[in-house]
Amino acid sequence: MELSALSKVIAPTLSRQLFMMAKQYDDVIDFTLGDPDVPTPKAICDAAYNAAINGLTHYAPNAGLPALREAIAKQVSIESGNNYEGKNVAVTIGATEAVCMSFMACINPGDEVIILAPYWVQYENIVKLLGGKPVIIDTFKEGFEPDLNAIFKAINERTKAIVVNSPNNPSGYIYKDAFLKELAEMASANNILIFDDEAYRSLVYDGEFPSIAKYCRKEDIVIINSFSKQFAMTGWRVGYVVADESFINAVVKFQQNIAVCVATPNQYAAIEAITNTEKYAGGIKDVFQKRRDVLIRELSKIQELTFQIPTGTFYAFIDISKTGMNSKFFCFDLLEKQHVAVIPGVAFGEAFDNYVRLAFTLNDDKIVEGINRIHEFINHSK
Numbered sequence: 001m002e003l004s005a006l007s008k009v010i011a012p013t014l015s016r017q018l019f020m021m022a023k024q025y026d027d028v029i030d031f032t033l034g035d036p037d038v039p040t041p042k043a044i045c046d047a048a049y050n051a052a053i054n055g056l057t058h059y060a061p062n063a064g065l066p067a068l069r070e071a072i073a074k075q076v077s078i079e080s081g082n083n084y085e086g087k088n089v090a091v092t093i094g095a096t097e098a099v100c101m102s103f104m105a106c107i108n109p110g111d112e113v114i115i116l117a118p119y120w121v122q123y124e125n126i127v128k129l130l131g132g133k134p135v136i137i138d139t140f141k142e143g144f145e146p147d148l149n150a151i152f153k154a155i156n157e158r159t160k161a162i163v164v165n166s167p168n169n170p171s172g173y174i175y176k177d178a179f180l181k182e183l184a185e186m187a188s189a190n191n192i193l194i195f196d197d198e199a200y201r202s203l204v205y206d207g208e209f210p211s212i213a214k215y216c217r218k219e220d221i222v223i224i225n226s227f228s229k230q231f232a233m234t235g236w237r238v239g240y241v242v243a244d245e246s247f248i249n250a251v252v253k254f255q256q257n258i259a260v261c262v263a264t265p266n267q268y269a270a271i272e273a274i275t276n277t278e279k280y281a282g283g284i285k286d287v288f289q290k291r292r293d294v295l296i297r298e299l300s301k302i303q304e305l306t307f308q309i310p311t312g313t314f315y316a317f318i319d320i321s322k323t324g325m326n327s328k329f330f331c332f333d334l335l336e337k338q339h340v341a342v343i344p345g346v347a348f349g350e351a352f353d354n355y356v357r358l359a360f361t362l363n364d365d366k367i368v369e370g371i372n373r374i375h376e377f378i379n380h381s382k
């Protein structure tokens, strides 16, 4: 059978490739996937169970359960400073489907989408699948803060949107308030939409989380978020898009044809989670803040590695230049020789071949053991 042209536009992601390869070793220390190793809080599980045994097992509305849409609107209104209602919300299969359907709702072939690097690869893939052109900004002013001048120069009449992901996967960097304000002004002045992926907004360790949403008018921004990382609910597959009502109506048309709706009991779990965001997300954040500190302590012992301390997310983006290896060689050789799985920097943009990403979604003992093995690997490679 001849596969479609569309099926050849994108390749399987490097992250998944490494994750699958890691599975062949019994003793592997796996730093690949951003999947919290803590259990979903029990009350959230109970909400889904109670829904299921009480017969709430039928199709839900395409846009999501009204009570969930209302609860999300309430929470995002608090977080963004804009006033949202249930009609501004579509419930999706994780943020992954939210990104996919949001891009489908507004990108035409030939449209350009500015993506701030390093970046989660799905943005680039979906833009390409839609016949759009990803425009990657990988020059920095300070830390991982993209150069506003470079963004400005990349804007032209075909620029449709700018993707902002802060706290950032893979760098763990949180964009500064002043940068976000200027970026929002630049986008608004040029009639460019902001895609604001806030999947890691609850995982902020040092200081406040400035959201670009507070500088955008409702019609200029699409907010994407997920229950996955905030509530340790990756496998439940619940996320959402918050935007203008007309935008949401377009997204819901896609949902009708793609999946009908998110699994109904899972939506009841999501109601329990989001109506108690502080209670659940705060505890999960504390776990990863401690893990971050353990990881940084251990990594600091390896002279050949340099890094910025991640202020958010559960990722560390490590500069491996001093080892003399490129990122793919480092990762494949490390996996083969020491059974430690990390992701090559090139999975997050071509400019990052001297980086690797570690997800610290493992317990302290595994983190210590994994970093010891990386140390040994580097020592033996000299």
Ligand SMILES: Cc1ncc(COP(=O)(O)O)c(C=O)c1O
Residues within 6 Å of the ligand: 034, 093, 094, 095, 096, 097, 120, 165, 169, 197, 199, 225, 226, 227, 228, 234, 238, 239
């Ligand atoms: C930046 C970012 N956005 C969205 C997602 C998707 O999360 P999910 O589909 O599990 O909600 C991820 C997953 O790793 C991510 O890193």
